[in-house]
Amino acid sequence: xxxxxxxxATAGAEAVDVVFQQFGLFGIWAPDCAQEASPANPHxxxxxxxxxxxxxxxxxxxxxxxxxxxxLSGERLSAEQLSVETIFQSGDAAEERQKLIFRVHGRxxxxxxxxxxxxxxxxxxxxxxxxxSKTPVLHKCD
Numbered sequence: 001x002x003x004x005x006x007x008x009a010t011a012g013a014e015a016v017d018v019v020f021q022q023f024g025l026f027g028i029w030a031p032d033c034a035q036e037a038s039p040a041n042p043h044x045x046x047x048x049x050x051x052x053x054x055x056x057x058x059x060x061x062x063x064x065x066x067x068x069x070x071x072l073s074g075e076r077l078s079a080e081q082l083s084v085e086t087i088f089q090s091g092d093a094a095e096e097r098q099k100l101i102f103r104v105h106g107r108x109x110x111x112x113x114x115x116x117x118x119x120x121x122x123x124x125x126x127x128x129x130x131x132x133s134k135t136p137v138l139h140k141c142d
Contacts, residue, residue, distance in 0.1 A: 017048045019074035023104045033141035037061040107140040
């Protein structure tokens, strides 16, 4: 008799780690890989601590706490766009669920959309609404 793993909750959905692997997202990303981490040059580390899990850590440099994201699900929207559901700062007082859309092109990644479960849209069309600036283009470091 053959055992079959339970299917994801959404028909046709794949495990989040599989989707991240398909987009080549595991590793370190930064606007400038040769420079130290800073608020203007965040270093983003994407790992899979165990099968089916994806962790993303944003290092803003010394003097700043690392921002932790636990990816709950991922869905390919197109050849270059990935939608994810995440928990920011899981288990912390600042915990918040968010929806993000990334544009992945070649060895670059950019946040195109971010909305908190509270309803606040923070990034739309790659523009941070709080200050009108473009979200950074991250390059894969290796």
